[in-house]
Amino acid sequence: MNRRSFEIAAERERLRAARHGTVLSLAYLDIDHFKSANDRLGHHAGDKVLEEVAGAISRAVRGTDLFARVGGDEFVLLLPETDARESMTVAQRVRSAAAAAARRAGYPVALSAGIATFHYPPESVDAMLAAADSLLYKAKAAGRDRVVGAVMAGPWPRWAAAALAPDTRPLAPVR
Numbered sequence: 001m002n003r004r005s006f007e008i009a010a011e012r013e014r015l016r017a018a019r020h021g022t023v024l025s026l027a028y029l030d031i032d033h034f035k036s037a038n039d040r041l042g043h044h045a046g047d048k049v050l051e052e053v054a055g056a057i058s059r060a061v062r063g064t065d066l067f068a069r070v071g072g073d074e075f076v077l078l079l080p081e082t083d084a085r086e087s088m089t090v091a092q093r094v095r096s097a098a099a100a101a102a103r104r105a106g107y108p109v110a111l112s113a114g115i116a117t118f119h120y121p122p123e124s125v126d127a128m129l130a131a132a133d134s135l136l137y138k139a140k141a142a143g144r145d146r147v148v149g150a151v152m153a154g155p156w157p158r159w160a161a162a163a164l165a166p167d168t169r170p171l172a173p174v175r
Contacts, residue, residue: 006068056101
C-alpha cells in the first residue's frame with residue numbers, strides 16, 4: 001500500500017476498534033542508515049533492498065494487518081486487535097525477516113521501530129501515526145536497531161493524571 005490507501009484502510013480499523021472497544025497497535029519502521037546504501041550501491045540496488053525488505057515484512061505479518069510504504073525508507077504497520085506485548089513480538093519478527101532479506105539483497109540493514117498501542121483510538125489516523133513516529137525517533141536517539149513502544153493514554157488525557165493520583169479523602173466510618 002501507499003500512504004493514501006493505508007490512511008483510508010487504517011481509518012476503517014480505527015473506527016472499528018473504537019466501536020468494539022478493541023486494542024490496536026501501529027508500528028512506524030525505518031531502515032537505519034539507508035542513505036548510505038543508495039550512496040554506496042546506487043539507487044537501483046537501493047530499490048532492490050527496499051523491495052526485499054517490503055516483501056519480507058509482508059510475509060511476516062497476518063493478512064489482516066495493514067502494511068504500507070509511507071516514505072523513502074519508512075514503513076507503517078497497523079496491527080488490529082494486537083496489544084503492546086504482541087506488537088513487540090511482531091516487530092521483532094519483522095525486523096529479523098527484513099534484516100535477513102536485506103542481507104540476501106547484498107546490503108545488511110537494521111530497522112528501528114516505534115510502536116504505539118491504543119486501548120482507546122485517538123481522533124484520527126494522523127494522531128496514531130504521530131504517536132508511533134515520535135516513538136521511532138526515540139528508538140533512533142537511543143542508538144538505532146531497536147524498538148521503542150508505549151501504550152498511549154486514553155481518550156481523556158487531561159483527566160488521566162488526576163485519575164492516577166491517590167484519593168486522599170477520608171473514608172466514612174463503617175456502621
